[in-house]
Amino acid sequence: GDLIEKYRRIFKVPDELVIIPFPDTFSAISSLFFLFMDLNDEVVVPEPFPPYILPIVDFAGVKITPIETFHSNGFRLPLRDVLEPLINPRVKLLFYSNPAISTGTLYTPEEIERVLFVSQNYNILMVADESFAFASGEEIQTLLEVARRYTNSISLNRILLPFTGVPTCFLTCGGELGKLLKKFQETIFPVSSGLVRLTYTALDRFSELLPSMSGFLGERKDILYEVVSGFEDFFIIKPDSPPAGVIKLPIKDSTKFVEYLLKEFRMDNRTVFVLPLVKLFHDSKKGKDLVMVDYSNLDVETLKTGLNILYAGVNQYKKEEE
Incomplete structure (x- = not known):
């Protein structure tokens, strides 16, 4: 009760x-x-x-x-x-x-x-x-x-x-x-x-966080959009709201790319995980170049660093694929 x-x-x-x-x-x-x-x-x-x-x-x-x-x-x-x-x-x-x-x-x-x-x-x-x-x-x-x-x-x-x-x-x-x-x-x-x-x-605990939570998440939403908008050949529509945003990458298969990130790519001994969206569509040919970034639990520096690792990973992946 x-x-x-x-x-x-x-x-x-x-x-x-x-x-x-x-x-x-x-x-x-x-x-x-x-x-x-x-x-x-x-x-x-x-x-x-x-x-x-x-x-x-x-x-x-x-x-x-x-x-x-x-x-x-x-x-x-x-x-x-x-x-x-x-x-x-x-x-x-x-x-x-x-x-x-x-x-x-x-x-x-x-x-x-x-x-x-x-x-x-x-x-x-x-x-x-x-x-x-x-x-x-x-x-x-x-x-x-x-x-x-x-x-x-x-x-x-x-x-x-x-x-x-x-x-x-x-x-x-x-x-x-x-x-x-x-x-x-x-x-x-x-x-x-x-x-x-x-x-x-x-x-x-949540009720203590609640007064500042909307601003906290809104700031990260803005950072995601601003940083990704500055990446060449990346495309993002600004999310309306937390907890996530979708990025269109200049690659053909995000599932293979994420496997590459996790298994092969490192920048300063670090990598990043993003979710390929292709599995979340009914048509397996749809969304193959889309990934989701959930930023709800990331601090500002971690989010910025992760996005820069993603950008570097895409560029390296494209070179190796070529």
């Missing part, structure tokens, strides 16, 4: 909504799949997918139906006439993150309304990872607000993991849906007393 009330106070969750803590993100999302989906049912997810959802989809035996998005326009969500044809009787859930975990794209209220329309019109459960909503720097439409009006909306928050290392994941939703999820969680995925204590302490 104390843990839930502390969470409610920090994240300003309305009293009428039910908060359900899960041991981790895997248990939270797999619970949604097991409760509301059958084998081979489909979950609609915008590209590029959140990396953590892929193993959960495989584990639960469900399939991703992608909402196709494009780097050239900042991965904006398409219009309703593109979204609605994706819906079929096997689609049971619509999942997105806002801000987008893989790109830093912040969806506008108009974009969220499109998704809401599809969710309500076709009676599809809508789930949003809103872990970084607090750091967006502007007002956004969250499912915490929507859940007061629409009973098939669930807000997910896993923010303690990147900033405190505590894996607890919270789902928040309305009335009957909340009661069902709470009963399932208590039966299948109980949170141990030790994790409850850790989570309580982590919430205290």
